[in-house]
Each structure stands twice: as C-alpha cells, then as structure tokens.
Amino acid sequence: MAQWSDYTTGERIKILRGKERQTDLAERTGLSVVTIQKAEQDRALSLPTLMKIADALNTDTSVILGQQAPRRSIGGRDRAMMRALSRVVHDTAAGLVTADEESTLQELEEVTGRCWGLYWKGHYTEAGALAAPLVASAAALVHAAPVGAQAPALGVLSDAYRIAGYVANLTGARDLAYAAIGHAQTVAERACDDVRGALVASGRAWVYLRDARLPEALNLAEKAAVDIEPRFSTATPEQLTVYGSHVNFAAVVASRMGDKGRAADYLSQSHAAGARMGREHRAHGTLFGPVTATTQAVGISVALGQAGKALALADSIHDVSALTEAARNRYAMDKALAQADAKMWDASLDTLEGVLRDSPEWGRHQALPGVIVEKVGKASTARLRRVSELIGVRSGAESFAPATARTAL
Template identity: 75%
Template sequence: MPQWSDYSTGERIKILRGREIRQADLAEMTGLSVVTIQKAEQDKALSLPTLLAVADALSVDTSVILGQQAPRRAMEQGDRMMVRDLSRAVHDTAAGLLPADAEAAPLEELRATTDRCWSLYWRGRYIEAGAVIAPFLTAAAARLHEQAAGEQAEALGVLSDAYRLAGYVANLMGARDLAYAAIGHAQTTAERAADAMRVALVGSGRAWVYLRDARLPEALELAEKAASDIEPQFSRATPEELTAYGSHVNFAAVVASRMGDKERAADFLSQSHATGARMGREVRAHGTLFGPVSATTQAVGIKVALGETGKALDLINSIHDVSDLTEAARNRYAMDKALAQADARQFEASLDTLEETLRASPDWARHQTLPGVIVAKVGRASTAQLRRVSELIGVSPGGQGFLPATARTAL
C-alpha cells in the first residue's frame, strides 16, 4: 500500500479533490482554467500561484499537496473547510476581531446553543458540531463585548464553553495547534469569569490535548489537579458536581494507564467507581455524562491499556446495558471491547464487534484511529471479514499503509 509521499503531486490533488469535486468545480473554486487543473493533475505543470490557489480551495496546506505532510485519514473537503472556518473563528474572536454584522445573541440563546453543540459532539457528529461552534463563538464574543463592566461573568462562562468545544473538535480532527489555541482561550476566559468549575473543566480538556500529543507526565499532572480542585464532599454534593468529579478522576485513570502506572490508575478507578455508585445513575452536566455505567465501561479501556486483558474481559461480561450512554461513549466502549478481544486472540469476536460499530456509526468511525490499531492486532489473516473491515476504515488488512477514503475511485 503506497504512503502519501509515494503519490505524485497530480495524484495527490486528484485524491484531495475526491468524488464530490469535479475538475470544472475546482477550476471555478480557484479562478483557474480547466486546462490548468488538468495539467496540474497530469503533473505537466504546477506554478506557485496554481499551487497556492489549489491548496486554498481544497482547504489544505501546500505541504500536503507536495507530499511533505500526509492529510488526516478520511478527512474530506467538507471536514477541511469546517476546520478552517473554526480556526478563523477561534483566532479572530480571541483577537477581538468581529464581523461588522456580528450580532450579540441573548445569554439564554447562547446557553441553548452550548447544549446543542454538546449534544452533537456526544452523538459523534463532530463536523456538524464544528460548523455550529464557529458562528457560536462570534455570537458569544459579541455578547461579551456588549455586556457592561461588572456584568460579564456569565458571558465569559459561555465563551469559555465555546472555546472548549472548539478545542475538543480540533483535537479529534488532528488539528493540534488549533486545539492548543482554543483550549488556551477557554482557560483565559474561565479565569476571567472566576468560575472554579469551568477552570477545572478546561484543565482536564488541556490534559486531553496533552494526552493525544504524547505529553503524558504533563497530562497526568493537569488531570490530577483538575480532579482535586473540584473534589466534593460526597454527603452534600449535587449530581452535577459528582458528574464533573467522576469524569475527571476517570480521565486521570486513563492517563495513568497510558503511562503504565497501575497503582495510580487503580486509585483513580476506585474513586471513579465510588462516585458512580454514589450517583446511582448516569447524569449529564458540564458538557459530559457520568455515572455507574460510564465508570465501568471506561474502566475496560484502562484495563486494556495496562495489559490486564483478563480483567477487561471480566468487566465486559458484567456489562449488559449501555443504552444510557451517549452514542460516542457507546462506540468508544465497543472499540475497547474489540481491542480486549483482539488481545485475547478472540479474533472473530473482535472483528464482529468492530464491524458492527463501523457500520452503525460510519461518521463517528472515520475520525477514529483505534479501528486501525485493532485491525493491525488481528493480523494479516486472509479472511473475507478482515478484508471487509479493512475496507471500511481505509487501511490494508495488516493495518499498514495509507489509503485515503477517495483513493480507490480517484486513481
């Protein structure tokens, strides 16, 4: 399977253009002639102005077209446009640059938009969430601008939520620089609002960015501090406070497990399970969901990361109903389950679990890297099911090589 750099420049343009954009469409988008686009895709001619125009129209960096950097797997034209629009909204609002026609939405409307964005996010509809967050940031920034001095705390809180959402979507899309910027602005606005809960939530969000950037010690320090800062007194804690605390200690357990620290992971898991048991049910609050089912399903992935496959399978056997979880949480649990099955050499069961999830939630799945890891663990067995699952996630049966979603029809 060829790597991204193995394709010619013309082939890379054709792949990035994909099925939804014809050569004539790209010509119109760039202001170039169809002949110029054809020559570029045939590797006959590609001037610097043409390169810059094509890169801008396809919402990619020139380094991606030149093969110096691979695009994120399965990121399509619409995805790239969303990330670009989100990036502009994050940076412009942080610099105080608002469109002339920007309208300050009422705080009640902004709170409702926050809930809508979290709903989209936890249903795995990341592209749609990002598309809503961009104008949401502008409306929230305009609201803050119009608030009188001394009456800005609530508007700052909403703006912090919008930045945190932007950071989460960017992190999932692999736009790491944007994720860092957005989560940084979320922290600044939360601190200006003097909202301890939001500051802790942002701290946990930054820890997640660190985790995906392989900055594990820093991620663990942040996650542990965020949980400690909002640890409630169980006898008087509200369900919302327990939700925030439980999700924080659970994430700290995740980070500890990635570092191979079994003792700290076990300690955090114990706190997570105790919090879930105290709650007795799943509760949505502060942009997350937590409860006894969340604590148990997330523990599966932690046990897998620690190499405790038997314990992970025991937990899986104890879980009978995950309907109270969000769609994204159910899908992530399914991936952890498939990974545990693969580690236990239950290859057929692992592929069954993986294929069922990929087919049920294709939009969610195409932004995940774990399916490729699972296929690689299953191996290169020449089975129809392995080939079928590999086709769904765009990798070769052994989990090797780069295969963009559009490559099969573009080349």
C-alpha cells in the first residue's frame, strides 16, 4: 500500500478533494478553476494558494505537502505530550485544580522562562511537556491566593495557557490551540493586564493565520497593536518589545493577504520601534529589536513576491546571533524561499539543508520546506533528494518521474 508521502502534491489534493468537483473547490477557495487544475497537475504552489486550498479541504498545509498523513501521524512522544497538555488545559479551565506540590510565584515565573526558552529553540515537544505541569501549578496558585491578590498568579497562568496554545498551534492541534488561547484571554482579563491581553490577542491572530482565516487575523493583529501603541518618547524597552512584535506580526498577515500598502506601513513602524530600542530585548516570552525587524522584512518581501528586495535585505544582515534559534531558522527559511523564487536553486537548497540539519526538531513542524522543494521542482540533483529526505517528501524530480523510474529511485 502506498504511503501518503508517496503521492505527489497534486495527487494528495485530488484525494482530499474526493468526489467534489474542481469548480466547487475553486468557488470555496476563491481561486480560479485553472489554479486548482494547475495545483492538481503539480505546478508550483504559492504559499497563499496552498493555505487557501488547505483551509477549504479542512486540513493542514503539511498534509497537502506530504509531511504528515491526513490524520496527523505524529510520534508517540508528541502524542503523549499533547494528550497531557489537552487534559490539563481543559481540566483547569473547568475548575478542576490539582498540582503535585505547591509552588511559589517566583518558581513558576522561572519555569515560564524555561518554557519560552525551549519554545524559541524549536523544542516544541519539550516545551509542551513542561507547560502541562506549569498550567496545573499556576491554576493551583491562583486558587490558593486571597481574593484581591490573585493578579500576579493570574498573569503566570495566562502565560502558561498561551504557551500551550502556541505549542498546539504548531503541532496541528487546532482545537486545543483555540481553547488554550481563549482561556489565556479570560485569565488576562481577570488580571486586568493590558499587555498580556494584547499578547494573547496577537496569539489568537496567529492561530487564525495558521487556520487560513487571514482577514480575521489581520483585524485582530491590528487592534492588538493599536491598543498597546506607546509614546516613543517615554516608552520602556518592555513596551517597545511588545509593540514591535505586534506591528511586525500585523505586517506578516498583511503580506500574506497581498496588501503591500498595509504591510509597508507596519514594517515602517516596526523599524522605528527597533531603531528606538537599539538592540534586541526580551519581554513576556518574545524578542524584538532592530535585527528582528529587518529579518522579518525579508520574509514579508518574499510573501509579497519581491524576491530581489528580500535578497537585498538579506545581504545587509551580517549578524543574527542576537535572535532566538527559531527566529534564526525562520529567517534562513525565508532566505531559501527567496533564493528559490529567484531560481537560485543550488543556493536555496544549500540554505534549506543547513537549517534542517542544524534544527531537525524545529524543521519537522514547518510547512515551508515542502513549499521550497516544490518550487525547485524538476532539478534532479543529489542535494534535492537529500533535502527531500530530511522533510519526508519526494523531490520534484521524483514526483514528475514515470512510475517505473520512481521504483528505481
């Protein structure tokens, strides 16, 4: 029996479409019938097109690209982590508070920091495994705190729910992601914490983005940014970090929608915040500064179809050591995509292979490597096959080969 990854991208779309007509799928996606036909003929897919098709077929982009089977075949360790995380998120939200031992606020803040550290290294399974007891302990601390003195504990609980939502979103557990982000919002409101409230709103916008709900994602991202916009003359590094990350994300969403004007406007604000800060700064589980603003601009330029501009920006970036590991990886992936768009096939595959070998745990949760391989297409090289093996899909050369040739490969 053929494995899911044995099919081409076009074949997987056909299978997921089932008996539905191409015209019906085109109508639900807002794409043309010709675009659907080209997708099923294994023509190169743009990321926005891929996301629209995935949304219409009620699946994840990684499923269409063959990185995951339709029922999301994740490893046993991942499944155990997600099961434990799901139980504690739903149980604590229902008021079922249990913790193995009492923890102090300072201890839980330290654990929160470790969770974010794992998350930004791309160690999502480990971050989720640590987030589960963190949620339970934070809920217990809130329950034990006197009425009127619960705000600090509520802040930690909101952060814990947000981490759970982020991990769930990246691993394709969309229902849990929505639930965790919703609980984080409720808790932040109870704490009367505007900064955390804005962070949660931005997190929900990210869930929308992964779920291909682009207009809603942009509206929410814009509102979150406006709600916390500081006065630059008096803003603290913490305020600028949170604000800068928000306008950056708004620019990302606008670029995915093809709105160059709004993307440029938010990028301008992002660069202004980064310039004001002078260096990267951490706050509330996020990192922002001038390097973040510039590297994000590379990905935004790629999404807008401006590969030349993206590569010019990349050439101006000489040191990304201040970024988190995940941010460095994402920047390299955006650079690889820009190189692919510019038909710099070997350079693109070199960049992509470097990221996947250095950070395999991070890479296996990303859809972009499959998009890049699809763009490289028929380039029949040993490098293309190596990269394809790293992400668990067939290379373009193999996808377009006759059946007999595929067997030989």
